[in-house]
Amino acid sequence: MKIIVCIKQVPDTKGGVKFNPDGTLDRGAMLTIMNPDDKAGLEAALRIKDETGAEVTVITMGLPKAEDVLREAMAMGADKGILVTDRVLGGADTWATSTTLAGAIRNLEYDLIITGRQAIDGDTAQVGPQISEHLNIPVISYAEDIKVEGNSVIVKRQYEDRYHMVKAQMPCLITALAELNEPRYMTPGGIFDACDAEITVWGRANLVDVDDSNLGLKGSPTKIAKASDKVRKGSGEKVTLDPAEAVDYIVGKLKDKHVI
């Protein structure tokens, strides 16, 4: 069995977010982590590997430094890492990203593709389903449990107030939720092996069946009007009053703001 896991290096939001003048993220200037949903997807793949001996390949599109996230995945137990990087791919939105990843995946054999539900930097949840469309395979999104049975997968698909049990024949694509599992740590030996391992690096020339008009910033229908970090709250207002006065004061404020 061969599993491909799409992972993304995302800004560690604890370290603050920085933007380019065009509104896209300045990824080179930020501390990064493996996107949490992707990490859960990787853990799900590694558990299938533990049980069945499946081969797990991780793939990412990004700057050359995105190689770090591949090595982290390999230090957790992934077998191979593929970095898709090329200047012409920069500034990609979800459409251009899914086009690129699908173009890379067409070079590979697979039974199952796992992606995270969404990345914490964009929160679109579009790339996984789009890849499945490009590759013309079924998609099961929002997976909170995955089981492999013969050549099928049985997935518990999360809804707000219920869940679906969905069975699909492989090959198919699953998008994973961070709640799916508790990802394992890297191991020290895994780190040493991952640092010695060769990462496959692909560029535009390696993408199969893709049109240049669908790649990079130029191939991205999304246009960013404005981007901002989380709005920081002010320190608020402190008043010292006795309880009765305090109640009147708070009620007055709430009325002023038409809350009550």
Place this chain on the structure above:
Amino acid sequence: MDFTLSKKHEMARTLFRDFAQNEVKPLAQEVDETECFPRETVEKMAKSGFLGIPVPKEYGGQGCDPLTYAMCVEELSKVCGTTGVIVSAHTSLCVDPIQTYGTEEQKQKYLPDLCSGKKLGAFGLTEPGAGTDAQGQQTKAVLDGDEWVLNGSKCFITNGKEADVYIVIAVTGIVEKKGRPFKEISAFIVDKGTPGFTFGTKEKKMGIRGSSTYELIFTDCRIPKENLLGQKGKGFAIAMHTLDGGRIGIAAQALGIAAGALEATINYVKERKQFGRSIAQFQNTQFQLADMATKVEAARNLVYKAAMKKAQYQIDHKTSYGVEAAMAKLYAAEVAMEVTTKAVQLHGGYGYIREYDVERMMRDAKITEIYEGTSEVQRMVISADLLK
């Protein structure tokens, strides 16, 4: 000379730091307060490969180097001295002598289980009358047919009752050296559960209170002849060489405690306000922190250098690292004591309250000046090399 850590070591540090923050730190206060051995943490560390870091993969280890191992102990000790010493005693004092002196059969039998954490290791050298003076050993081992019969006791044994495999040093005879009788000392591997092997009372300690410190008692304890570790009569050399490596682990523990106290203090002084401003804005605080950080960094360089020399020894079996290990332990332990004391002082009254980590760190630091060779013994080792 390059002081830059490799990508491997940077990634390993990130791993150890994340693990320490997520899995160890939340329990550190409770482990100290209840004096409970953190068994679940040990199991998690085992799963993540922390119990066989410098051991070749062919024996179930991680195939990393002593520097990676030292960094692991450092990062764990930053948040919990107890957890740091559990890994250190297991790796340096049990796994390492089996790896270095064991026969192929002994390595195959013991190392995979020790590295996977299925079994935990300990080391028994100290006796009520023989600590620093290892020649004062009273525990005896007598060969009877195909078995060694052990009688005696060992005290202050780290991982005491929790371990499964013990390296035990015992007297196997009297030999004459330069016309004077000397005790012939040998090393043995003893499995928990061997009839005649029991435990005394648990020690109640000032610091590293979650660490399981027990007396080991041997009463006509019969172990197979093949459990002799290394050559008969070489036990003293094995013990001393083992302690050379152990000192790197304890130096890393001391470094971690000091670095942890420094981190906690930096955070505290930025928040604590006196006379209308944070105490970080006072020059006394700034100068104290500068001294603390400089000493922590100097200790780190000594510890890493000793670990790198041990790595060289593992390749060429010639490079000596005993003096570097002694210097690292001496300095890092004294820095740990000094930095944690200053950390408590900078925390003021809160530093004396158990709710604050630096109170525990100061108690944990003290033992690093004592076990696996006191600071005085380290000075003996260093000066003996200078004057040889």
